[in-house]
Amino acid sequence: xxxxxxxxxxVSRLRLSNKRRRVAVxxxxxxHTEYVIIRSLREEIxxxxxxxxxxxxxxxxxxxxxxxxxxxxxxxxxxxxxxALAVELVRSxxxxxxxxxxxxxxxxxxxxxxxxxxxxxPGGILSHVAVAQIPLYHKLLFFSDAAVIPKPTxxxxxxxxxxxxxxxxxxxxxxPRVALIHCSEKVNAKFPHTICYTELKKxxxxxxxxxxxxxxxxxxxTACDAHSGEIKGMSSPVIGNADIxxxxxxxxxxxxxxxxxxxxxxxxxxMLTGTIAPVVVPSRSDSGNSKYYSLVLACLAGK
Amino acid sequence: xxxxxxxxxxVSRLRLSNKRRRVAVxxxxxxHTEYVIIRSLREEIxxxxxxxxxxxxxxxxxxxxxxxxxxxxxxxxxxxxxxALAVELVRSxxxxxxxxxxxxxxxxxxxxxxxxxxxxxPGGILSHVAVAQIPLYHKLLFFSDAAVIPKPTxxxxxxxxxxxxxxxxxxxxxxPRVALIHCSEKVNAKFPHTICYTELKKxxxxxxxxxxxxxxxxxxxTACDAHSGEIKGMSSPVIGNADIxxxxxxxxxxxxxxxxxxxxxxxxxxMLTGTIAPVVVPSRSDSGNSKYYSLVLACLAGK
Numbered sequence: 001x002x003x004x005x006x007x008x009x010x011v012s013r014l015r016l017s018n019k020r021r022r023v024a025v026x027x028x029x030x031x032h033t034e035y036v037i038i039r040s041l042r043e044e045i046x047x048x049x050x051x052x053x054x055x056x057x058x059x060x061x062x063x064x065x066x067x068x069x070x071x072x073x074x075x076x077x078x079x080x081x082x083x084a085l086a087v088e089l090v091r092s093x094x095x096x097x098x099x100x101x102x103x104x105x106x107x108x109x110x111x112x113x114x115x116x117x118x119x120x121x122p123g124g125i126l127s128h129v130a131v132a133q134i135p136l137y138h139k140l141l142f143f144s145d146a147a148v149i150p151k152p153t154x155x156x157x158x159x160x161x162x163x164x165x166x167x168x169x170x171x172x173x174x175x176p177r178v179a180l181i182h183c184s185e186k187v188n189a190k191f192p193h194t195i196c197y198t199e200l201k202k203x204x205x206x207x208x209x210x211x212x213x214x215x216x217x218x219x220x221x222t223a224c225d226a227h228s229g230e231i232k233g234m235s236s237p238v239i240g241n242a243d244i245x246x247x248x249x250x251x252x253x254x255x256x257x258x259x260x261x262x263x264x265x266x267x268x269x270x271m272l273t274g275t276i277a278p279v280v281v282p283s284r285s286d287s288g289n290s291k292y293y294s295l296v297l298a299c300l301a302g303k
Numbered sequence: 304x305x306x307x308x309x310x311x312x313x314v315s316r317l318r319l320s321n322k323r324r325r326v327a328v329x330x331x332x333x334x335h336t337e338y339v340i341i342r343s344l345r346e347e348i349x350x351x352x353x354x355x356x357x358x359x360x361x362x363x364x365x366x367x368x369x370x371x372x373x374x375x376x377x378x379x380x381x382x383x384x385x386x387a388l389a390v391e392l393v394r395s396x397x398x399x400x401x402x403x404x405x406x407x408x409x410x411x412x413x414x415x416x417x418x419x420x421x422x423x424x425p426g427g428i429l430s431h432v433a434v435a436q437i438p439l440y441h442k443l444l445f446f447s448d449a450a451v452i453p454k455p456t457x458x459x460x461x462x463x464x465x466x467x468x469x470x471x472x473x474x475x476x477x478x479p480r481v482a483l484i485h486c487s488e489k490v491n492a493k494f495p496h497t498i499c500y501t502e503l504k505k506x507x508x509x510x511x512x513x514x515x516x517x518x519x520x521x522x523x524x525t526a527c528d529a530h531s532g533e534i535k536g537m538s539s540p541v542i543g544n545a546d547i548x549x550x551x552x553x554x555x556x557x558x559x560x561x562x563x564x565x566x567x568x569x570x571x572x573x574m575l576t577g578t579i580a581p582v583v584v585p586s587r588s589d590s591g592n593s594k595y596y597s598l599v600l601a602c603l604a605g606k
Contacts, residue, residue, distance in 0.1 A: 259558075264567050
């Protein structure tokens with residue numbers, strides 16, 4: 001399978017599979033969520049299980065009226081109940097993907113992370129993965145964590161990498177190249193994440209992470225620009241050619257996301273992973289396009 | 304004075320002052336440093352005190368031959384001695400700016416930070432300031448710290464802000480807008496820098512930082528994009544219109560620098576501040592342009 005190189009190729013790949021993914025939406029009561037639903041129905045890539053409260057049911061009804069074969073409506077007394085019901089639809093195998101509508105992210109996550117009735121398998125680690133299509137880069141760039149894990153431990157770093165590799169594999173990248181980001185290439189005990197990086201590289205060399213190249217610490221430019229590596233006398237399969245960037249903390253991951261989106265003219269998508277099914281939690285300031293591609297990413301990454 | 308809006312306006316501003324700045328260079332023995340010296344001599348904005356070892360003196364001699372009125376040569380047995388001598392030239396008032404050539408940054412900083420014979424005043428705090436000219440932003444954007452302070456304390460945040468405000472004032476921004484960066488707008492004790500931000504805003508409101516607007520925590524996009532603020536119901540003189548961005552740690556500051564430079568098609572400049580005179584320490588992977596503008600920034604920021 002040729003690797004997917006652009007966000008619109010993700011859509012083509014999904015269409016080629018000839019199988020609509022079943023998406024449970026919690027409170028599809030805002031224009032952005034509606035837009036994503038309508039566009040994906042038109043593209044014939046998804047069908048919907050809309051979980052809404054009675055107050056906002058009209059929106060769901062109009063979506064149903066437009067595509068009665070591919071929309072079902074469930075009602076719940078409150079947004080929290082809607083979240084619990086949508087999570088249950090995923091747990092019971094009736095939905096492949098969970099998507100957030102007009103509900104507070106914290107409330108949705110409470111249902112997702114519920115110990116007995118949530119979506120995280122025992123010992124699982126929730127993390128965020130984003131993907132950027134950047135005019136000045138030659139392929140899609142995946143990165144973690146811009147949104148969920150503040151300061152990863154070794155175990156969390158490992159989970160983020162494993163989660164991201166799985167998604168890359170799904171998109172046809174058989175041996176993804178993972179850059180472990182820092183502000184320089186020096187391992188330094190003052191920066192504990194650089195010590196984690198050494199351990200992670202060792203595990204990868206021992207084959208514990210499957211088919212993958214892992215290198216670092218290196219700065220964000222060296223990861224994506226071979227010339228920067230050359231100047232520093234560094235070369236590896238990862239330098240200048242990263243598929244995945246792992247950031248040392250949420251502040252740097254979030255800065256990368258926001259800077260690409262604002263100044264890099266990039267199209268972005270993102271989702272939560274580590275759960276038994278992908279969870280789409282768009283940011284308020286994401287564009288409609290970005291929210292749509294987030295759903296597409298989740299549909300591809302799921303079953 | 305109209306504020307400077309672009310990097311080339313910085314050059315014009317310097318030329319208009321009709322006063323060449325005196326720059327002491329430690330080991331001007333590499334092509335990039337030579338390029339910066341030749342270009343600034345041609346632009347008539349600087350004169351040079353070149354401190355070299357005997358082994359590489361030919362490069363300095365050829366620079367002297369081309370501009371004998373504006374180049375003086377000093378020799379020192381080793382790069383460390385050259386650094387000490389160049390620092391002394393700044394301390395004695397013979398040079399306005401210190402610039403790094405082919406010497407290890409750590410070795411140069413040892414001379415700059417020397418307790419008795421260095422450039423840091425008592426109680427002073429060394430920090431890095433960068434400035435970016437970004438095609439998708441309407442003015443110059445200053446930020447700290449991409450290179451020196453790993454995880455600022457309250458005192459270091461305060462020093463970074465004060466240092467950056469001074470430079471903005473020099474460039475005609477009378478009331479700079481400072482955005483305190485985090486991954487969200489929430490103050491949260493789990494992220495100690497957000498607590499510092501609250502204190503810094505209070506101090507600014509009490510007038511302790513002079514004429515300035517300070518706001519945060521906010522993410523990097525909200526600082527530079529009013530629309531992102533609107534979506535979140537946030538508005539202030541800073542949101543969408545930052546002159547200065549203060550990052551919570553070196554990993555995020557460095558990521559911003561590298562991402563803008565690689566994917567934002569931005570021209571960058573940077574220097575060290577907090578010292579009695581600006582210090583130019585270009586990164587190996589900076590472009591020639593970027594190194595030249597770093598010198599220009601330092602010349603404008605100095606006496």
